[in-house]
Amino acid sequence: MRALPVGDSALLVEVCSGDEARALHAELLRRRTEGLLTVREIVPAARTVLLDGLDDPVRLASELTASEVPPAPRREQAVVDIPVRYDGPDLADVAAHWGVGEQEVPRIHAATEFSVAFCGFAPGFGYLTGLPPLYDVPRRATPRTAVPAGSVALAGPYTGVYPRSSPGGWQLIGRTDTVLWDHARVPAALLSPGTRVRFVPVGPA
């Protein structure tokens, strides 16, 4: 674990894997809930957790690097089901990358339990992990200028669902009617770091 100061009031804690980042994030949330940590933002990402709005980042850095982070507790929360029509325009390209038939992509994808590693890009956009590394796919060589809201897409090790129409370079495999972000709803975001997710295929096949 490395703790890198960011300006005067933030700390970027870097670990070796997504699992370690998840464990560190859980531990930092626990400390905040128990009043042991005062911080404005806790932002997990691929291999890091950013703490912003700290009074004394240097002291926290030495505290954290000297402490043991317990493994992330198994979350007992319910799994969020997201119904998907697997009819995306990049289904054939993804099948080719995976070396499987086109009809196998929905089967493999829907059989996987995902969890939200982190959010970013847009409010409500979660970076979901769960697929084994052999199913990593590259981004499209040319990003689309408009990806429709509800698109279910793959890039690198991640699956994501576009909360609203936006430009994007991910490989589109399907669409959902599930609303990922609604600021009139509490909570506004359907997915937050740690949320468990399952994609459920719906017709027409």
Add this chain to the structure above:
Amino acid sequence: MTDRALVVVRAGALTTVQDRGRPGHAHLGVPHSGALDGHAAALVNRLIGNPPEAAVLETTVNGCAVRPRSTLTIAVGGAPCPVAVDGRPVAWGAPVRVPAGALLDIGTVSCGVRSYVGVSGGIAVDPVLGSRSTDLLSGLGPAPLADGTVLPLGAPQHVHARVDVAPQPAPPTELVLRVTLGPRDDWFTREALHTFTSRTYRVSPASNRIGLRTEGPTLERALPGELPSEGMVLGAVQVPPDGGPVVFLADHPTTGGYPVIAVVHPPDLPAVAQAAPGTPVRFVTIRRHQRR
């Protein structure tokens, strides 16, 4: 009952509603947002007796014109500009009474970029996640003003901090930004770090509320490859592969994948909001604040 509202007559190039932003949601991908020149926004609120969190208008270069439906007190600050009520010049940087139905015109800046218009009672559009700020990256908050937009106003609170006039810093002719290096300065060569902290960049016209883009010498990386996405702070100086450093401003994305070479000292950020395209920019390193 008085109709407390403003009718937008001339929206200007880009006029948005801004307050102190929506902190606390970065982990969901929600930018902080809020007034880019936070000092100026706070000052116009103080001038008219608004609480500091009241929402104001942030204009871009060519101001805007509005017609209040009830008599108001307003104050304009930030980038200096002519202010007129029904065609008659009135004070900039001081409280001004605008009668119901009169036309308040905020003109083109004489220097700087963004002027702030405080209105007694504040702009009272519905808050989203605790803030009325327009967030141009994610589309949260009210849309930028358009001709004909009607903005509701809050009830004046008559906070007793009213002052007649207040000194305001002049927009910068040269932007000198104090930075602390890191967290990813080790992704750059020693020469690149020297270039970054010794050469002069210029503010790019592509700058916006998301970031201050600069033009100038490119910075060579010591490490090839891609950095996995990581959390970003306000004032982070990101270095994309194809250009000059970008200083992240209020509407910046909450995570990003280009290495952050340094972070701007927060007190220097209001001046960034007022740096017009072409303004020279220098980055000077300071030691990280030592506590005890």
